Amino acid sequence: MKLQGKMVLNALISLLASLVLVAYIIFQLLNMNAQNKELVPTLLNIQKLNGTLMQISQGLNNYSATMTESNKASILNELQKAEELVTQVASGVLPSGEEQEWVSSIQTKFGKLKGETEQAVNGQDSPEAKRQAIRAQGIQNDLYMLNLLAEARYEASTRELENSIQLTWQIALAGAIVLVVAVGAYNVFVSRQLAGRIRRLNEAAGQIAEGNLMVEIAEPKGKDELDELGRSFRLMKNNLHGIVHSVDQAGRSVDSLAQDIDQHNDTMQEIVNQVAAATEELAVGSQKTAEDLAVTVELVDEMSQLFEANLAGTAQSAAYSSEAVRIMDKGSREMEEQLRVVAANRQAMSEVEQTVQTLEANAQEITQMTGYVSEIAKQTTMLSLNASIEAARAGEAGKGFAVVADEVKKLADQSAVTAKQIFSAVEGITAAMRNVKDSVARSMELSREQEEAAALTGQSFTEVSQQVQQIAGHLDTLTADMNRSQHMCSQVQEAVANMSAITEQSAGGSEEIAASTTEQRRSFALAAEKVKQLRQIAGELQQELQRFRL
Template identity: 55%
Template sequence: MKLQGKLLFNAMISLVASLALVAYIIVQLLQINSQNRTLVPDMLNVQQLSADLDQLSQSLDGYSFSMTESNKSEVTGHIATVEATLGQLTDSEDSSLDTPEQLNWLASIDEKFTELSEQSLQAIGSQNSPEAKRQAARIQGIQNDAYRLDVLTKQHYDAYTADLTASIQLTWQIALAGAAVLLIALSWFNARFARKLAQRIRTMKDAAVRIADGDLSLHLEKSTGRDELDELNNAFGVMVDNLRGIVRSIENSGGVLDRVAAELDGQNDKMQEIVSQVATSTEELAIGSQRIAEDLGHTVEVVDGMQRNFEVNLEETVQSSTATEEALNFVEHGEAVMREQLRITSVNRSAMAEVEQTVRELEHNAGRISLMTEHVAQIAKQTTLLSLNASIEAARAGEAGRGFAVVAGEVNKLADQSDSAAREIFTAVEEIAASMQRVKGSVGQSLDLFRQQEEASATTERSFGAISGKVRQIAGSVGKLSDDMEQSRRLSMQVQQAIENISAVTEQSAAGSEEITASTDEQKRSFEEIGGKVKELLQVREEMQRELNRFRLDA
């Protein structure tokens, strides 16, 4: 919990405890007030009942002397008033008339008044003046009971008032005692909280003083709380650890700086020696550069001759590559033509196969026709026999069978014609079968020829494929040779350019050698200045070490 939340929590505890004490007082007063709210109205209702009974007695006396409608209405109204007042006393759920004696008197009043009201209403209904007078006298007895109830109610009120006074005194005593206990508890709690808070702040103040004095050996325990002081304590611990690490890092860096300064001083001496050696080597380099320049001039002439030969060979290689590409195009064209020829042959062979299948189907159909023709011939023979039998029967019948004989003759003619047509069909079918056999033989020969043609075309296509592969291989080799020649030409040009660059660099090296000789003296002076700076750096390191000695890292 944050520090602000803890302070707010302490304040809320005091406020809640005070509110609880005030709420207790208010609840007690409300309970006292609720009891008083029922007792006083009941006492007033008892007194009102006595007054209403007195008025009812007077109205009955008045009616017994003068039985007018106005007096009758007045008696009826007073009876209703007494009934209402008595109903408030008997029907109230939170009535304060709860003692056995009060309830007995109240029941007696209710019973007597019920009887009196019935008889009084009968008397005024029958205009019986003596009876009305007698009922007025009976009211005195009810008033006596009401008086006794009033006395008991006042006694109960007096006892309640005494108890109320005692309850109020007890409530205030409890409130004062609670206030005292609450004040003591809150004072102790706040003092304890303030003491812990001050102790934590004092611990961090002492740590800050030690850090300001350069003492980094202290170790603050890590707090597990969540308020600002816990976070500040943890931050102090982290800060001390970081400062301790920084100081140690600076000390380590100082040691490294000492070693680097010593090494730098030694390297400075070595560099001065190297500079002297560089000056000597520079003079030798200038002489060697002049000799290299002379050799490079001769090399450039040789490379120029090689470059011209590479160009001639490259042109011839390009022409060979072009011729190879043309040959490859012709071979690919021939291969395409052979593939087309092979495709056409395959189509023709398929067509001939279909023709052979058709011939087989025609041969089968011709067989069926022969079979049906045989059936027709048999039917014609049977028809001839039937017509002969019909002629014999017609001859036996005489004149009656003459018409039948004519029909039989016509049937015989038709049978002869059918037999003649069947023989012609047999002859035509045999000729068709012979023709189909010849066609079948021709188709078989054509299929054999197509197979041979396909085999020859496939062989030719494979030959073209082999030729095409070889031509492509030759074209690839020529192309690769052309690429190699081109690459060689480019490399030759690069060699020539490199030689020219070397020649230029050699000339620049000769000029640079003179500049190096001139700058060697300047480098010597620079190294002397570096030595002076190293000494200044060592002095700064000593001053930094004196400042670091102010900090104490270990306990």
């Protein structure tokens, strides 16, 4: 398997393990949600049934005072709703235990209440309607006890749910730790394997670089990129071994041939020296030589002028390089200042982000308190409705109380409207804070990118400054070499002048013999120099080859 496939397999294993852990958490949350799915509607139905029984009791009281068809229809309608709610409450409680006993009592009492109430309203029996209103209150007492049991069961379920949530998160945390440890151990194992294989190749490369071609490289058995690299490296080592061996043999042959040529060349050099000595005696004071020396003097003068011009240009270049180094140092300091400003900006952005998070928390608290206000407004509305009903029952004496109930209802409605407006305002503030948070995140990202770019620029300034400093150093060295060359040129001028004076004193000699002898000497000297260079190269080659162990 290729290295890429191994890495992908490693990532897939980690991903699958993470998905299993997430699936377990989701399953536990769904199970917890299912446990409370039936209990909450039961509590709501109990509250609704309590309100309906209250309406029935008030309706019967009103009917006993005013026996109208509208009151009768209202009572019968509320009885129908109450019957449905009793059925729903009965289906939502536990099938056995104290809750079932209270439900049975409520069903029995409600059955009697419904039958006798229908007879009372159909027969327009006012005292009986009054008694049935009191019976409805008795059912409310049983319903209150059932509500206490249901709330107790709800609290127990809530505690069990909290324990289940805590256990789930503990298991999830333990699973995550085990997953991280397992994945980390697996990654360390794979990394060590790869590092070991790379280290072995690196050690072999280091030994080959030191000249040890006897190092053994095992034949790879896999098919990934490192195994292919090992096979190629092994082939390269074998080829290099053959090449070094061939070069060693060729170098020995060249050295042997150069020694023979050097010996013959020494013999010929002695002969030429003898001929040259005789020729020099004949060619002393030759006019031709004097003319050549005069031309040489002119050339040396021109070369001296060129040296002076090059020396001035080199000095100017060195000055420019020093100025460039100063400018680069200034740019580096400015880039460091820019990095400091970017870091300060990034710190300020981080503080803004923390402030926005604090505002979000405050907005959530406002939303929660507004919800409390809205709930209080709903309860106030219910109380005002009950007060209006009681005021209507009181007749003329309850008119003042009815006015107060209406004002309370208006106040509750205004509180509900205000709560909605606060909800809307808080949602707007939350949206604006999200936008600010996103803007701060983008600004921090831009600051980070700017900081990285500034760091790279500062590094480039440093590298350029180092290169310019190296160039300045080379220019200083070149200036010193140019000064030495100018001094040597002056010495050459003096030597040529002396040779010209001596040559002018030369009186005779054979030009053909002198020219031929001079050419032969130059040829033999050149040949001797080339042979020496060849032997030197052969010696260097042998010295380099001695580094390798074949």
